[in-house]
Amino acid sequence: MSDKRTEIGEIGEFGLIDHLSEKIIIKHNSTLRGIGDDAAVIEAGDHVKVVTTDLLLEGVHFDLSYAPLPHLGFKAVAVNVSDIAAMNAIPKQITVSIALSNRFSVEAVDALYSGINAAAEHYGVDVIGGDTTASRSGLVISITAIGDAKKEQLSFRSGAKVNDIVCVTGDLGGALVGLQILEREKQVYLANPEMTPELDGFQYVTGRQLRPEARMDIIHELREMEVVPTSMIDVSDGLASELFHICKASGVGVTIYEDKLPIDKQTFDTAVELNLDPITCVLNGGEDYELLFTIDQKDFSKLEKHPDIHFIGHVTKAEDGKLMVTKSGTVVSLKAQGWKHF
Numbered sequence: 617m618s619d620k621r622t623e624i625g626e627i628g629e630f631g632l633i634d635h636l637s638e639k640i641i642i643k644h645n646s647t648l649r650g651i652g653d654d655a656a657v658i659e660a661g662d663h664v665k666v667v668t669t670d671l672l673l674e675g676v677h678f679d680l681s682y683a684p685l686p687h688l689g690f691k692a693v694a695v696n697v698s699d700i701a702a703m704n705a706i707p708k709q710i711t712v713s714i715a716l717s718n719r720f721s722v723e724a725v726d727a728l729y730s731g732i733n734a735a736a737e738h739y740g741v742d743v744i745g746g747d748t749t750a751s752r753s754g755l756v757i758s759i760t761a762i763g764d765a766k767k768e769q770l771s772f773r774s775g776a777k778v779n780d781i782v783c784v785t786g787d788l789g790g791a792l793v794g795l796q797i798l799e800r801e802k803q804v805y806l807a808n809p810e811m812t813p814e815l816d817g818f819q820y821v822t823g824r825q826l827r828p829e830a831r832m833d834i835i836h837e838l839r840e841m842e843v844v845p846t847s848m849i850d851v852s853d854g855l856a857s858e859l860f861h862i863c864k865a866s867g868v869g870v871t872i873y874e875d876k877l878p879i880d881k882q883t884f885d886t887a888v889e890l891n892l893d894p895i896t897c898v899l900n901g902g903e904d905y906e907l908l909f910t911i912d913q914k915d916f917s918k919l920e921k922h923p924d925i926h927f928i929g930h931v932t933k934a935e936d937g938k939l940m941v942t943k944s945g946t947v948v949s950l951k952a953q954g955w956k957h958f
């Protein structure tokens with residue numbers, strides 16, 4: 617080891633993942649896909665298994681002063697199910713590992729697990745194992761999810777082709793705006809504990825932050841309509857960042873249209889109230905857990921009338937860049953800011 621010291625912040629989370637994965641050598645033919653997508657893919661007879669894992673840390677990913685334990689348990693499962701969905705696979709099993717400080721009572725653990733079990737029921741997954749240990753620095757939740765698909769049903773980040781249509785589900789930016797409201801009310805409460813948090817009128821956005829849904833409904837509908845997205849990713853770090861991942865993995869560019877970006881009215885109004893640009897929230901807000909995918913033009917007519925799938929742009933050649941056409945018709949370059957924990 618040399619004396620050189622590189623701060624993790626210099627290369628960022630994605631840089632760190634690239635740096636670590638460079639040194640990994642795949643030894644088994646059954647490992648069809650390792651690091652680099654929403655989930656790894658393992659051969660299993662005439663099907664494949666997809667595997668994803670996620671780590672949630674108190675003080676980094678959640679704040680127990682406003683995240684109710686049942687919601688937190690539900691969210692911990694949903695974010696993993698979302699990564700299985702992003703592969704166009706069906707979640708089947710999860711393992712749940714937790715590290716607890718002595719601050720936690722059995723009742724508190726029960727509250728956390730009530731959310732985990734509710735999500736397991738909701739998404740039809742079995743809790744098949746895990747680990748429990750002591751923590752000296754707050755609550756840690758790690759969940760691994762295993763999903764199932766036929767090989768030809770999988771959607772990777774790398775399959776987008778020029779002229780494909782870019783689709784996104786639901787609406788975006790709500791989770792970030794909800795987080796800002798929760799933080800604001802926390803500061804008000806800390807300054808004056810007599811004050812009750814003012815969350816009336818912010819239920820949608822705070823709900824997007826505290827108890828997100830994985831879009832398994834969309835995955836089932838795509839199957840019914842016999843549409844396999846050419847590429848797919850879930851929106852965990854922000855739309856712009858996810859578009860960059862698809863473009864990099866697929867070797868393509870993209871053009872999206874500002875007036876096509878889906879934003880909920882409460883998200884828009886609350887962003888304005890908070891002096892945030894609503895479009896910046898849509899492009900760079902994380903944790904919406906919607907699905908971003910591309911489809912071949914031949915499939916457009918099958919999805920055209922879907923009330924919750926929005927067609928926001930198209931795939932271009934890599935050299936055309938990653939662009940957004942604004943409402944006024946100006947073309948701007950997209951920037952992937954994403955969620956920065958480091």
Ligand SMILES: [Mg+2]
Nearest residue numbers: 654699850852
């Ligand atoms: Mg993902």
